[in-house]
Amino acid sequence: MGQWFPDAELPMLKGIPQPRRADLTARALAYQNPRLPIPMRLAALLPFARMWWPLDAAALKAKARRRTRLEDFGTLAPLDEPLERICGALDTAELHALGRLGAHTTLLAALRNRLRLEELARRRPEIFSRPVTDPVVITGLHRSGMMFLHRLLARDPRFRSLPFWEAVNPLPFEEATARAASPDPRIKAGARVLSFLNWGSPEMIKMADLENDSPDEELMPLAMGFSSLFFEHLVPGRLARYATADYAYLHRALQAMQWIRPGGPRWLLRSPQHLERFGPLTGTFPDATIVQTHRDPVRSVLSLAAMLSYGLRQSYPHPNPHLIGRHVADLTERLLQASVRDRGAADRRFVDVHFAQLNADPMATIRRIYAAADAELTPETERLMTVWYPRHRRGRHGVHTYEAADFGLNVHALRERFAFYSDRYGIPREGP
Numbered sequence: 001m002g003q004w005f006p007d008a009e010l011p012m013l014k015g016i017p018q019p020r021r022a023d024l025t026a027r028a029l030a031y032q033n034p035r036l037p038i039p040m041r042l043a044a045l046l047p048f049a050r051m052w053w054p055l056d057a058a059a060l061k062a063k064a065r066r067r068t069r070l071e072d073f074g075t076l077a078p079l080d081e082p083l084e085r086i087c088g089a090l091d092t093a094e095l096h097a098l099g100r101l102g103a104h105t106t107l108l109a110a111l112r113n114r115l116r117l118e119e120l121a122r123r124r125p126e127i128f129s130r131p132v133t134d135p136v137v138i139t140g141l142h143r144s145g146m147m148f149l150h151r152l153l154a155r156d157p158r159f160r161s162l163p164f165w166e167a168v169n170p171l172p173f174e175e176a177t178a179r180a181a182s183p184d185p186r187i188k189a190g191a192r193v194l195s196f197l198n199w200g201s202p203e204m205i206k207m208a209d210l211e212n213d214s215p216d217e218e219l220m221p222l223a224m225g226f227s228s229l230f231f232e233h234l235v236p237g238r239l240a241r242y243a244t245a246d247y248a249y250l251h252r253a254l255q256a257m258q259w260i261r262p263g264g265p266r267w268l269l270r271s272p273q274h275l276e277r278f279g280p281l282t283g284t285f286p287d288a289t290i291v292q293t294h295r296d297p298v299r300s301v302l303s304l305a306a307m308l309s310y311g312l313r314q315s316y317p318h319p320n321p322h323l324i325g326r327h328v329a330d331l332t333e334r335l336l337q338a339s340v341r342d343r344g345a346a347d348r349r350f351v352d353v354h355f356a357q358l359n360a361d362p363m364a365t366i367r368r369i370y371a372a373a374d375a376e377l378t379p380e381t382e383r384l385m386t387v388w389y390p391r392h393r394r395g396r397h398g399v400h401t402y403e404a405a406d407f408g409l410n411v412h413a414l415r416e417r418f419a420f421y422s423d424r425y426g427i428p429r430e431g432p
Contacts, residue, residue: 012312012320013238014092019322019408028321028406034313040098040200044317049097053104057084060104064111073111074118077249082226083107089231089238099315103234110223114249116176117224117256123177127259132251135267135285136373139274140293141300141332142307145355147209149293150270151392152362153369154215155384160263161215165190170220170257180261187212201314207307207400217271218250221257225249229273233308234315236327240334247277247284266375276338288349289373292339295355296430297332297418298404298411304328305409306402325407329414336421348372352425362389 009018024032036044054060057080065071073079090103121128136153140146154161162170169186172178180186190212198205210216222228225248232239254267274281274290282288305321305328312319343350351372358365366385370377404411415422415429422429 010094010318012094012316012318012323013235014094016320016323018318018320023408024321025403025406027402028309031309031313031321031406032318034310034319036200036313044096044098046097049095049100053100055087055090055100055103055107057087060087060107060111064108064115067108068112068115068119070115070119072118072122073114074121076252077225077227077246079114079226083111086226086231086235086239089235092238093235093315094317095315096317102315106223106230110220110226113171113220114224116171117253120171120176120256121252124259128252128255130255130259132254132258132267132285133265134287134289134373135254135269136289136291136369137274137281137285138268138270138291138293139272140353141272141275141295141297141335142304143300144293144295145353145358146270146272146293148362148389148392149291149353149358149365150215150268152366152385152389153268155388156264156381158264158375158381159266159268160258161268162218162221162257163190163213164194164210164216165212166257166261167216167219167221168193170224170253172260179259184261197314201311203400204307204311207303207310215268215270218253218269221250221253222271222273224253229271232331233327234312236308236324237330240330246280251284266373272335275335276342278339278342282349289351289369290349291351291353291369292343293353293355293358294425294427296427297336297421298414299430301325301328301332301409301414302402302404302407303400304332305407306400309407321406322408325409328407329409329417333417336418340421340424354425354427356428 011017018032019028021029060083061073086107093099095103136159138146138150138153150161153159165184165187169189172180173185173189174181194205194210194212197210204210219228219230223230227247227249258267275292278290281290305325308328309319309321309324312324349372351369353365353369363382363386366382367377404414421427
């Protein structure tokens with residue numbers, strides 16, 4: 001295998017050496033030494049990246065203010081402490097030039113959107129008098145049926161969800177106090193993001209099942225409050241306390257988006273990070289219906305580790321699959337421990353959805369959710385769902401393969417580690 005970057009021993013994070021070549025499976029070796037398109041490889045080697053794209057909190061805030069000509073970041077959610085912590089963690093990462101550009105761009109976008117959202121609140125306060133009522137919030141581990149369930153529920157036009165293009169650009173490109181244009185230029189911008197991703201990391205379309213017009217997670221709305229799990233995945237193991245903010249800023253972003261682009265009366269949200277934020281989530285959205293999906297957590301760990309090991313080629317010369325495996329296993333245990341700790345056994349706002357049951361009879365699961373959410377399942381909505389789900393039950397982009405050894409993990413040890421969760425919810429074990 002030819003090396004696409006110099007120095008195959010370069011660590012992913014400072015102070016954490018790469019695994020020995022003899023300890024890597026063939027698939028792990030491919031993760032560690034990605035073969036990028038030649039133009040992308042050359043761009044990743046650009047000099048002066050630290051000067052062009054600083055990952056410094058003060059510099060990023062100053063640049064966001066210059067770009068927007070706005071000053072006020074607001075006080076609804078903390079900013080300085082989480083931003084400085086994120087920048088400090090990124091400084092311990094051996095990002096290549098494209099990785100530094102990507103991190104710089106994401107942080108800058110979050111800051112710019114936050115400034116524009118605060119300006120909208122100042123100039124149009126009536127927008128924020130309309131509450132976010134009765135949302136349905138889906139949470140669970142990766143590959144536990146969350147995405148399928150989210151997209152199935154979104155067949156109901158009475159739900160308001162975030163398609164990928166809006167999740168990455170929640171505010172219009174034009175004046176923030178104006179409603180969205182038609183056609184919305186953010187749709188083409190989202191398509192360009194996916195096109196670039198497909199060019200540089202084509203397997204991500206298969207792994208993440210990304211689609212521009214399909215409902216996605218609350219990516220940028222959570223990033224604007226600097227409480228997004230995205231940042232923790234970008235620097236594995238170095239941001240284990242990312243979730244310090246409450247969900248007040250997510251609430252404000254949803255209020256703005258439902259005015260900018262009106263839709264159904266009830267929000268439909270999805271993110272795995274809600275598993276460890278049940279307190280802030282129910283405090284901010286007390287009338288929410290929370291749907292928790294369940295599946296063998298070992299399958300989730302291995303699948304997410306594979307996706308991150310492959311996807312982080314966009315940021316690192318040599319992703320470390322063993323480091324990523326430890327990060328995902330630790331994160332999964334943390335999410336599940338918090339969900340067990342913080343969820344009341346008799347809390348009627350929660351609906352449990354087991355993957356096998358969802359896959360066997362999706363509409364039975366849908367009826368339970370509608371009953372819990374006090375929503376009407378109309379004949380037309382049921383027809384839309386039953387037409388849609390047979391073609392989308394397992395995604396449209398195929399499957400990807402992985403094994404525990406790719407990430408330096410042991411299946412039996414993982415099963416013992418997650419037994420507290422599997423035993424509580426009666427989760428059946430799945431094959432290797």
